[in-house]
Amino acid sequence: MTFRVTILGCSSARPTATRHHTAHVLNVHEQFFLIDSGEGTQYQLLRYGINPLKINAIFITHLHGDHVYGIFGLLSTMSMMGRTRRLEIIAPHPFGEMLRSHFGFFGVELPYPLDINEVDTRASGIDVWSNRVFSVSSLPLRHRVPCCGYLFREHEPSLNVHKHLVEGYGLTPVQIAVLKQGRDTTLANGAPLTAREATYRPYTPRSYAFCSDTTPSGKVAALVEGVDLLYHESTYLHEDKALAAKTGHSTALQAARIARQANVRHLLLGHYSARYKSLAPLLDEARSEFPETLLGHDGLALTIEKDHSLRVSRL
């Protein structure tokens, strides 16, 4: 029941020798999802041991090159790796037209079906994707072009029946199924067995919000209330806040204020301007407002455990 975010790139428009363009991979119960695909995404997948063929769907926040240029090579590489399984891409308009134009120019014909769903970036909390494990809703961001974030949230899991009761009472598959639905059952001796005493929730739903690129937004803070992990862009230090406002970005302090306002468990920073050689000042600035802040960097993996604690590893 994994719930893990891996950062492939943490740089903004201009990359550095150690910071690639934006891309995150979310692993939910061993189903993989790519969020943004800056240049070099396929190399970073190789570097961190994530098989591109495992990717179920791709979520794009907006059509700026540092979030999209990596998708062209990645889609072609999937072809050469023998992908036949359908791939879904969720992105703002006019992503479909842009991709078809690229395919037309380079004569690309994919051997697998591609579903492109364009998102209304102005709408709040619209469900854009779901399966039996979790669902994804959009977050209206404020940037220089249409842009939306994504909120990934697990569904309530089905109830589990205590193993010692299954064995102790010799429960039948039908009795177990009834209990899992939250209903009471009757034992072979006629005694009642309530779902309340026989079952437990294996975990409570975990959540991850991805917000890049954007100026600070109270509307977004309300939509990500209480999430386990909020990724919020922090392109600049607060001393450069005028530049942040002009370019449609946020400072580390502003990201931390959103995290505090939204009462999230942890804040993850990223999308740093290449002007900062050291990222420590961005972390210090954010932690002065919101102590539970982590500095994102390429190869950082964050696992949200079933008890909602955060396990940090470096790949």
Ligand SMILES: [Zn+2]
């Ligand atoms: Zn942008």
